[in-house]
Amino acid sequence: MDDALTVLRREFESVDGSFLLRLGGELVWDRASFSRLEQAMRVACEQLEGHDDLPRWMAEGFYEVSHFVAE
Numbered sequence: 079m080d081d082a083l084t085v086l087r088r089e090f091e092s093v094d095g096s097f098l099l100r101l102g103g104e105l106v107w108d109r110a111s112f113s114r115l116e117q118a119m120r121v122a123c124e125q126l127e128g129h130d131d132l133p134r135w136m137a138e139g140f141y142e143v144s145h146f147v148a149e
Contacts, residue, residue, distance in 0.1 A: 082121035097111035
């Protein structure tokens, strides 16, 4: 889970090499980076299922990905 959280934090902060940075800045769909993000999101969902609360950064990140990537 720690690895997944690290990947999510880096993606949601749009650090160098992240899928979201490349998509937003360069309009490049990096399949490997997307797969890494998608897998981290799945792991986080599985691990946090049934919890009553989520860290704000994570909730906001999931929301932004669901809207930004679709556009």
